[in-house]
Amino acid sequence: MLKIEGVSKLFNPGTVDEKIALLNANLHMKQGDFVTVIGSNGAGKSTLMNIISGVMKPDAGNIYIEGTEVSQLSEYSRSKWIGRVFQDPMAGTAPRMTIEENLAIAYKRGKPRGFSFGVNSKNRKVFREELSRLGIGLENRMTAKVGLLSGGERQALSLLMATFTRPQILLLDEHTAALDPARAELVTTLTENIVRELNLTTLMVTHNMEQAIRLGNRLIMMDKGKIILQVDEAQKQGLTVERLLGEFERISGKKMADDRVVLG
Amino acid sequence: MLVSLVGAVELGLLYALMALGVYITFRILDFPDLTVDGSFTTGAAIGTVMTIAGSPPWLAVIFAFFGGAVAGTLTGLLHTKGKVNGLLSGIIMMIALYSINLRILGKPNVPLRGEANIFDGASVLTIGLILAVVAKIGLDLFFKTNLGLSLRATGDNSRMIRSFGANTDGTIIMGVALSNALVACSGALIAHSQNAANNSMGIGMIVIGLASVIIGEAIFGAKTIFRATLAVVLGAIIYRVIYALALRVEWLDAQDMKLITAVIIVGALVIPTIRRAIKSKSIAKKRTEEVLSSMGQTSGGGS
Ligand SMILES: Nc1ncnc2c1ncn2[C@@H]1O[C@H](COP(=O)(O)OP(=O)(O)O)[C@@H](O)[C@H]1O
Ligand SMILES: [Mg+2]
Numbered sequence: 001m002l003k004i005e006g007v008s009k010l011f012n013p014g015t016v017d018e019k020i021a022l023l024n025a026n027l028h029m030k031q032g033d034f035v036t037v038i039g040s041n042g043a044g045k046s047t048l049m050n051i052i053s054g055v056m057k058p059d060a061g062n063i064y065i066e067g068t069e070v071s072q073l074s075e076y077s078r079s080k081w082i083g084r085v086f087q088d089p090m091a092g093t094a095p096r097m098t099i100e101e102n103l104a105i106a107y108k109r110g111k112p113r114g115f116s117f118g119v120n121s122k123n124r125k126v127f128r129e130e131l132s133r134l135g136i137g138l139e140n141r142m143t144a145k146v147g148l149l150s151g152g153e154r155q156a157l158s159l160l161m162a163t164f165t166r167p168q169i170l171l172l173d174e175h176t177a178a179l180d181p182a183r184a185e186l187v188t189t190l191t192e193n194i195v196r197e198l199n200l201t202t203l204m205v206t207h208n209m210e211q212a213i214r215l216g217n218r219l220i221m222m223d224k225g226k227i228i229l230q231v232d233e234a235q236k237q238g239l240t241v242e243r244l245l246g247e248f249e250r251i252s253g254k255k256m257a258d259d260r261v262v263l264g
Numbered sequence: 265m266l267v268s269l270v271g272a273v274e275l276g277l278l279y280a281l282m283a284l285g286v287y288i289t290f291r292i293l294d295f296p297d298l299t300v301d302g303s304f305t306t307g308a309a310i311g312t313v314m315t316i317a318g319s320p321p322w323l324a325v326i327f328a329f330f331g332g333a334v335a336g337t338l339t340g341l342l343h344t345k346g347k348v349n350g351l352l353s354g355i356i357m358m359i360a361l362y363s364i365n366l367r368i369l370g371k372p373n374v375p376l377r378g379e380a381n382i383f384d385g386a387s388v389l390t391i392g393l394i395l396a397v398v399a400k401i402g403l404d405l406f407f408k409t410n411l412g413l414s415l416r417a418t419g420d421n422s423r424m425i426r427s428f429g430a431n432t433d434g435t436i437i438m439g440v441a442l443s444n445a446l447v448a449c450s451g452a453l454i455a456h457s458q459n460a461a462n463n464s465m466g467i468g469m470i471v472i473g474l475a476s477v478i479i480g481e482a483i484f485g486a487k488t489i490f491r492a493t494l495a496v497v498l499g500a501i502i503y504r505v506i507y508a509l510a511l512r513v514e515w516l517d518a519q520d521m522k523l524i525t526a527v528i529i530v531g532a533l534v535i536p537t538i539r540r541a542i543k544s545k546s547i548a549k550k551r552t553e554e555v556l557s558s559m560g561q562t563s564g565g566g567s
Pocket of ligand 2: 047
């Protein structure tokens with residue numbers, strides 16, 4: 001489904017500010033894999049997401065989605081395969097447009113956009129059904145501007161918009177990190193349910209160790225631009241937070257440096 | 265007095281197309297496009313020269329529309345593909361158009377008197393009203409289509425719309441083209457209404473467009489697209505009425521109009537801000553008193 005081979009990315013190459021954001025990263029995900037990604041600050045987790053989605057192009061290496069080499073395709077042309085939810089709740093929705101207009105935009109993912117009305121009675125019904133699955137009453141506020149929603153509501157809507165067209169790949173970059181614990185819990189539960197129901201191939205960055213272990217069937221750990229540990233389905237069964245942190249210290253020779261790390 | 269007010273409303277309706285164009289770039293796309301000063305004259309030049317050459321006036325206006333679209337497309341290309349700063353892209357096109365417009369016109373001032381005129385068949389008021397309403401409703405409908413939604417989202421959150429597969433370079437170019445098409449159309453109509461085109465008639469047009477948008481929004485609000493486009497059309501008319509009234513003041517001249525325009529814009533920008541500040545201050549004062557009095561009760565109960 002998704003294959004990343006020898007992908008590297010430098011920032012400010014050849015200057016004193018040179019940063020190795022990704023170094024020879026390899027990852028192979030099968031259809032339906034749900035991989036959680038952990039790692040210290042600046043490990044390259046967001047860069048990995050940006051390289052897959054096409055926000056940035058790799059300096060070396062190849063990216064295959066369903067066998068197609070996509071590393072030189074623009075972000076917007078890759079969007080037909082990839083759904084994304086960002087860390088910032090403001091990033092995934094258009095605030096001055098209504099909930100149903102936002103959904104209409106998401107509904108057309110990867111399709112040509114012409115002169116037919118974005119919201120019509122037929123897809124409004126679909127939108128209402130989808131919104132009601134979130135269970136937070138957004139189905140009764142479909143003509144409200146998204147800018148009026150709370151962070152948690154916007155993130156739940158972003159999640160729905162990213163997934164309800166069943167993209168081949170779902171990328172989640174700390175999408176609950178900016179929310180208060182209760183809201184984060186809600187969005188996490190929604191994520192779990194949606195990914196399971198639609199059997200989406202998912203890559204999820206999180207700084208919550210307990211969550212990284214509990215969710216998904218595989219786990220990868222990153223440090224200094226490298227994927228330093230890959231935990232497969234069988235190994236992930238008996239994993240604990242202590243063992244995970246121990247592994248990190250053993251491989252990288254330091255403690256997990258992320259003041260936001262949540263242990264469980 | 266009444267005659268000059270009717271004239272002001274007529275002009276306002278013709279300028280409303282230009283103001284709607286400015287609304288598309290400044291408000292929908294969030295792209296400060298200064299091409300307007302040039303493309304307005306381009307429209308006037310095309311509308312005039314083609315009419316003199318014998319083509320029907322309505323056809324000349326349609327060609328003006330497309331001429332403006334071409335100018336806007338170039339500005340959009342400069343910004344998106346050439347990575348030139350948005351303001352600068354518009355300024356570059358504006359200055360380039362100045363020469364191009366002179367080429368189209370052949371000389372700085374071209375009279376249209378004695379030629380066919382788009383307002384021959386019906387009054388300026390009728391035609392102006394029809395065109396302004398058609399443009400307003402047309403935009404309202406367009407902004408509800410899938411294409412229109414992606415254009416609005418480009419101005420609102422371009423990162424988001426890219427992640428759903430829209431090419432934001434394309435939507436920006438399209439929006440700037442549509443905007444300048446409307447502006448040029450307005451230029452052609454103004455040329456016909458005043459029976460002449462001249463090479464400097466577009467100077468300051470962007471500011472007049474902005475003034476119309478800001479005045480309209482300040483008075484009528486912009487909660488929905490429907491309301492906002494209505495506000496822009498009415499704002500364009502109100503601007504012309506204020507202009508006409510200001511000219512009746514004894515010690516003001518036509519040459520003071522640019523200054524008056526600046527004052528109008530400052531007023532329309534500052535008054536809502538002051539109003540908001542006063543309102544939030546009074547709310548804060550009220551809330552503070554409430555909090556204080558409730559604290560007074562609890563501390564009183566505790567002692
Ligand atoms: N746009 C950028 N310009 C320069 N350096 C960057 C940029 N984005 C990320 N980096 C650097 O690349 C490294 C990886 O960053 P990132 O992928 O955001 O890490 P993470 O998401 O794991 O915290 C960091 O050292 C960061 O400072
Ligand atoms: Mg990050």
